[in-house]
Amino acid sequence: VDVLVVGGGSAGVTAAIAAARLGAKTLVVERYSFLGGLVTGGPTGLHTFFNCYHDENGSPNVPASRKKQLIRGLPQEIVTCLQAVGGGLGHIELELSKRFISVLTPVDPEVYKWLAMEMVLEAGAQVYLHSYVSDVIMDGNVVKGIIMESKSGREAILAKVIVDTSGDADVAARAGAPYKFMEQAHVSMNLRMVGVDVD
Numbered sequence: 001v002d003v004l005v006v007g008g009g010s011a012g013v014t015a016a017i018a019a020a021r022l023g024a025k026t027l028v029v030e031r032y033s034f035l036g037g038l039v040t041g042g043p044t045g046l047h048t049f050f051n052c053y054h055d056e057n058g059s060p061n062v063p064a065s066r067k068k069q070l071i072r073g074l075p076q077e078i079v080t081c082l083q084a085v086g087g088g089l090g091h092i093e094l095e096l097s098k099r100f101i102s103v104l105t106p107v108d109p110e111v112y113k114w115l116a117m118e119m120v121l122e123a124g125a126q127v128y129l130h131s132y133v134s135d136v137i138m139d140g141n142v143v144k145g146i147i148m149e150s151k152s153g154r155e156a157i158l159a160k161v162i163v164d165t166s167g168d169a170d171v172a173a174r175a176g177a178p179y180k181f182m183e184q185a186h187v188s189m190n191l192r193m194v195g196v197d198v199d
Contacts, residue, residue: 001158002024002025003015003019004026004146004162005028006146006170007166008035008120008129009036010036012030013035014078017120017123019125027125027157028125029131030127030130031132050105078115079091079105081119087111091103092105092106132148133149143171146159146162
């Protein structure tokens with residue numbers, strides 16, 4: 001393929017749509033049975049490049065009226081499409097948050113799974129689910145492809161460009177790039193409740 005995207009989370013979905021729309025023969029390799037990563041498996045909602053806001057001086061701790069959306073393009077297109085099909089509320093200002101991420105973009109995980117797959121396929125990319133990288137194919141210091149494992153067995157996929165959106169830098173680590181193993185990370189999953197009097 002021209003572009004191989006390893007990992008079908010929110011970054012992988014965006015990378016695959018962008019590459020395929022530009023005419024590159026694109027393949028997404030995803031280890032789970034759906035696209036979306038932590039957005040759908042978490043479910044954490046959309047964040048990072050989907051809802052990055054600052055004021056004109058670069059400070060996130062300002063009123064919503066003074067905030068400026070830093071990133072639009074394809075991430076905003078996905079948010080807009082989710083709103084159109086009833087799978088999202090758009091960007092919501094968090095009243096109590098004073099941290100960098102003071103805007104939340106909640107989505108319905110099941111609608112996002114469907115929409116992400118639809119957008120990736122409509123762009124012209126292919127998707128392999130239940131598939132994971134077990135090794136890389138190297139030519140000197142250049143990664144030329146991956147070895148993939150799935151129910152079909154072991155397969156080699158060669159690519160002109162590999163985008164590692166695995167979340168754990170699987171391709172980069174197997175290719176010999178330096179990394180630090182973290183034995184524990186302070187990560188939690190979201191839960192959803194309705195009808196709660198917050199006060």
